[in-house]
Amino acid sequence: MTSSTRSTQPRRRSDATRAAILRAARERFAADGYERATIRAIAADAQIDPSMVMRYYGSKEGLFAAAAEFDLRLPDLTSVPPARLGEVLVKHFLARWEGDETLVALLRAASTNPGAAERMRGIFADQLTGAVATFGADPTLTARRAGLVASQILGLAFTRYIVRLPPMVDTTPDELVSWVAPTLQRYLTGTPPS
Amino acid sequence: MTSSTRSTQPRRRSDATRAAILRAARERFAADGYERATIRAIAADAQIDPSMVMRYYGSKEGLFAAAAEFDLRLPDLTSVPPARLGEVLVKHFLARWEGDETLVALLRAASTNPGAAERMRGIFADQLTGAVATFGADPTLTARRAGLVASQILGLAFTRYIVRLPPMVDTTPDELVSWVAPTLQRYLTGTPPS
DNA sequence: GACCGTTGCCAACACATGTTGGCAAACACT
DNA sequence: AGTGTTTGCCAACATGTGTTGGCAACGGTC
Known part of the structure; x- marks a missing residue:
């Protein structure tokens, strides 16, 4: 988790913020559901400004789409x-x-x-x-x-x-x-x- | 359903409105969930003013409580x-x-x-x-x-x-x-x- | 017909929401 | 050092929300 998992991407400096947002978003969406989980609350959890969420994920729908990326990882x-x-x-x-x-x-x-x-x-x-x-x-x-x-x-x-x-x-x-x-x-x- | 089921209550004149609100509320809550079902939309469906909902059911929570009254009616x-x-x-x-x-x-x-x-x-x-x-x-x-x-x-x-x-x-x-x-x-x- | 509670609507309030634009600091690169 | 890009924050906007108070029309009662 600490080192780079994939070096093809340019590794932006804001990756930590992006990850913090995503983690907070998953928590809030899981605890409160889509409508009750507000962008302001997620941003507060991630300790950044709400506008950052918009810049990095476009909209609330976009944020949810990123946070709900999920693979069942079914075994063979x-x-x-x-x-x-x-x-x-x-x-x-x-x-x-x-x-x-x-x-x-x-x-x-x-x-x-x-x-x-x-x-x-x-x-x-x-x-x-x-x-x-x-x-x-x-x-x-x-x-x-x-x-x-x-x-x-x-x-x-x-x-x-x-x-x-x-x-x-x-x-x-x-x-x-x-x-x-x-x-x-x-x-x-x-x-x-x- | 048409005639009175219980004559102990005074049978108010607004019973029809109350019933219309309740029916619309059930529909909206079932279709949209609690937060997306707005009082304004429910009132519009029932063709009355949103403030009527407040008068007859106190609050959105109260309306939901009345609309979600439910009995499994399990047989013996x-x-x-x-x-x-x-x-x-x-x-x-x-x-x-x-x-x-x-x-x-x-x-x-x-x-x-x-x-x-x-x-x-x-x-x-x-x-x-x-x-x-x-x-x-x-x-x-x-x-x-x-x-x-x-x-x-x-x-x-x-x-x-x-x-x-x-x-x-x-x-x-x-x-x-x-x-x-x-x-x-x-x-x-x-x-x-x- | 006068009176009073009921029914209904309108307008507005207070607040929270998603979203946007601008601006300062930090950084990367030459 | 100088320049363009990135990161972050602040303030604000537009909109939708639950909720409230006041006021007209209606209906029954004496």
Whole structure:
């Protein structure tokens, strides 16, 4: 993180400010949602002037687009035993966003901001469906399987991180995994109901 | 709906206006979320002056509180064969909010409005847990079962009505029921994982 | 018909928001 | 040292927000 990760770019002097803005933006968007997270509050958190946000990210929409850049980083599912797909997926998701508030920000914003909803759709329609499509031929059935997986995964995130339902907050990740894994397993590889 | 349902109240002349406001508020809150749904827009939809909203509901928070009044109307689960509990529950939920946008309004608002999240918690912690608690003794296990059910139910609603994931929107309610029912069934009556 | 509470609208306030333009200091480069 | 670019801040604008007070018209009651 300290040294340069990519030397093709000219490495501007304002990179630290840009990063501070982005970090504050993710925090605020995750905590308050799109409309309640004001540019002034984000700028205050990053300890810079609100106009800097505009210069570096163009608009609030632009800032959100940059802050909500997100990759599911799904592992290669072809090398996973088919019977353990559900378990691998839940574990991955829980670990993935337990330490990264980007998805929480996206989740909160998706409820009210059309652009965020669009991005959410893209992530779960493209990335997840793509990973699921490695097995199974029927495309509509594949999409439906992916959609069902998304419904349980997002429901888990929604009740645990957004609404904060007490039983969903108190339960340990391991315990959640063992409850939810069979669900995803059936959605992924189970025989379709009549 | 046309005649008086309760004659103990004095039946004011402004009841029609009150109802129009409430209906418009539910629509706007469901479509736009709490912050984007402005009192002016709601008043315009109801074809009255914005100040009327304040007079009859006190504040925007008060209006939302009135508009988001919601009862799950869970059926009596003791008279349902235990093996069909999952199916009955999904069917009930889908039917319940497919024709009533109150829950969609509450769902959208719960992402950004603390009061709405609190109410959501109350609904699913009290009403659902209460209905589930009719069988099983261990209270924490009961709460966990209810939480898991809520996660799948709310995930279903979130992906279908809020994010509008194409596969979740296109699938018919009947098909969703046959996919999701076994999940709830296991959450409710399945043996806990080790 | 006089009176009083109710219903409704208009205009305005106080405030917060996203956004913009200008200006001083710091820097990079010759 | 001198010059052009970058970084940052200040002040302000335009707009939209929830909210309030006053005032006319209406409806029922004596």
